[in-house]
Amino acid sequence: MKRNYRSLLLIALAPVVLLTSCVKDLLDRQPTTELGESAFWQNLDDAEYALMGLYSSVRPLFDRDYYLDGHGEYVRARGTSATSGNLRLGDAYHGANYNPTGYAGSFDKMYRYLYGGVNRANYVIENAEKMAASNPNLAADLDAIIGEAKLLRGMVYFRLISMWGDVPYIGRIVNGNAEVANIERMPIAQVKDSILADFTDAFERLPDSPPAMGRAAKPAALAFRGKLNLYWACWNKNGWPELDTFTPHASEATEAFTAAAEDFRSVIQDYGLMLFRGGEPGDIDTLGRAEILPNYYYLFTPVANGDPEIIMGFTHGGIGTNQGEELMRDVAGRSHEGSQCWVSPRYEIADRYQSIITGDFVDPLIPMNPSNPDARTTPGSAVNPQSYENRDYRMKASIMWDYEMSVGMVNRQSTGWVPFIYQTWAQPITIGGETYISYNTDGTNSGYVFRKFLRNEAGLGRSEGDYHFPVMRLADVYLMYAEATNELSGPTADAIDLVNKIRHRGNLPPLNGEKTASKEAFFDAIEQERIVELLGEGHRGFDLRRWRAIERVWGEPYGPGVWRRDTHGANQQRYYQNTPEREYERNYIFRIPESERDRNPNLTQNTPWL
Structure with a gap:
């Protein structure tokens, strides 16, 4: 970790870092990297400036998640486009493996850059807390800044545990390599508790609605807390045998499903959020035409x-900003x-x-x-x-x-x-x-x-798009709520209604009775909506892993595999042919980067990768 943390640390500790397009007036300022830290953090403007830098550093960790859909069965990601300017800091997505198998040993870059995001979040949190303590008149404004930074830190750690399980936890600014040279992995349960604490603190500090596009508010903190509980419930229900420090408990699964449902219910009911254009399907052009699209x-x-459907997203700048989406x-x-x-x-x-x-x-x-x-x-x-x-x-x-x-x-x-x-x-x-x-x-x-x-x-x-890329949508919350309540009580009227609202945007009729007759049938209906509603948004691979569904999709170890074909009838790729059990195990948990372990003898490796 030494070299990686050092290179990222220097960027993270810079008092003025890369800007994001979240707040327009900040984009108009001329940044400087010559200002000493003692001259920074003097007023609310400084704090907001640092927060924008944090958004800018975390955005490239989530805004190309469509690549991750290649880990499922419905999207092909044959690689990644080249790095786009300095904003991407090398691009955490670049060079990874986005095939449906064999991918979990190829995300060393993502691991390193996620920790860069952690340290930048710590930089904002720690300094904003110090400023609030010494400037009580700014405490209320700084509260929201601290809340946003904690939400972003929680999002980053959530991704880390979703991929690697146990990970080192760093909750403060790292001032030198010696501080992390021998750090150990923290058990996932403890990291999860810290993430929950961040999301809860963020919820308590944030306003009900975002102060500007691209900024976070209470619904985002609740939605991510609910999602973390949902994943925790799935891991406890379905097991995670590849993580040998984790022991699943049915009681914890029930408790987490319950907590997840409560958070999702609040997001849905308490903030006046609606699906885009009221969830109406809109008009559609004839086959072969595209003047009118749904x-x-x-x-x-x-x-x-x-x-409002985009509960949490990352903004982009457009022409001439070097901050466009691709x-x-x-x-x-x-x-x-x-x-x-x-x-x-x-x-x-x-x-x-x-x-x-x-x-x-x-x-x-x-x-x-x-x-x-x-x-x-x-x-x-x-x-x-x-x-x-x-x-x-x-x-x-x-x-x-x-x-x-x-x-x-x-x-x-x-x-x-x-x-x-x-x-x-x-x-x-x-x-x-x-x-x-x-x-x-x-x-x-x-x-x-x-x-x-x-x-x-x-x-x-x-490379000049200015789309506000979503990492949490209300439609996803609807479906996660339906999933959580289905696990607890089977199909309920409110959950069925929410799934039907998602279907309505596709101009589909409501689910028939057969699709809601049992917990198993309703789960299938929920999964179906997740597949088509969230296509290309980076969710499918995570769903397959948390549901322990890789074998369901691709067949058991040492099987014939599954061909992916084309509309002309030609076979294109065959996946999971004669694949040993060890490969399946590796697809459920990612490899701790060997380069990090070479530098730090205290970093253990996930069992399938030994």
Whole structure:
């Protein structure tokens, strides 16, 4: 840890650090790194300035979580885009493994940068507390700053324990390498208690509503506390045998499910929050057109910036700020500002979108190669656009199939509509008497690309997005509440109603009685909504691990594995073929970086990685 903490510590202790776009007036200031710490922390402006630096350092640890969906079965993340300027400090996501297996030994960077976030949070908390003690007249304003910093620290530690289990806990500023050179891992139960304390303290200090877009308020602290309790309940219910210091207890699971439900209920009922555009599905264009898209699509564009559904998110700056998000670069292709399509939907996600007529699943799509003259007209064919008619509105809002359109862009200017046609890249295509140049992307091998996160208008480059990326949405809270109460009491009327509200945004009918007849059936309905509602937001891999569901999805050890294929019927990748039990164990818990253990003899390793 010595070298890693030292390099990050120097940045974390700088009195003025990188700015975030949370507060506009702060963006207009000229930063300096020459100001000594004794001359800093003199007034509320200094404290807010440091808090903005903390947001800026934590944002790159969460704002590209769509890569993490590659650990599930519905998203392919074939890599990561290059580092974007100094803001990303090397980019915690870069170079990791986002395949559905073999990934947990590839997140050394994330581990290191998460601890950089911890130390920056400690820097803000400790100095703000000192300032409050010496300036009682500023105590009320500093309270909220301390609350935000504790929420961010809790989020960072929550990620650490979700991936690595037991981790070193540092609750103060680190002033030198000697202070962390021999630090030991703290048992997960103790770290969890410290995180809960941070979330609780944050809740007590924060206002009911955010002071500005990108800033946290009470609902965020409650939602994250509830989520931590939900994960703790799952680990105690389902076990975590790969973490040999952890012993699950059924009573702790019940207690944690109860606490989680209470927090989620408060978020839902006490703060006047609503789903984006009232949860209404909105209008939808005809197949192959995209002038009118469902409301769900716009939730993932700057149109939704500041919307209450985004309970906690990270803001981005746009043109010329070096603080833009790179969503388009990562999900789009060459026709869209030279984007690289690092992330795309897998073929299998299409079958998860249900019928708006029956409210249930449609017969599985049939892969067919367009070289077959009947492929484009055969009912149910994956390359027949009519096969996608009357589906959950979130389908058209989330993915594109053959002959679906989006706006091409070059140099921030529109090039007009480009139709996506799998394996027909940048070719002249005549549709309805009009000639188009087809979508140029060679990054997908499934037959689909994302529409979710893709801007449908020009004006910003591929790395200049200004979307407020969500890390906690109200829809997720609805589904987590339903999950927690289902574990305690089975399907309840209020939980069923919340799941139906999520379904309504896809213009789906309410769940039928069969889907709510038992705890098991309702869990399946909740999981279904988590898959389609949260697609590409980084949740699926964490869900599979906390539910102990990797074997359910991919088969048991030493099995035949599962092929991922495309709309043309070609096999693309095979996962978990003849995979030994040890590999499954390693997929449930991440490897403590060996470089850290080389520097610190007191850092133990997780058992599957010994």
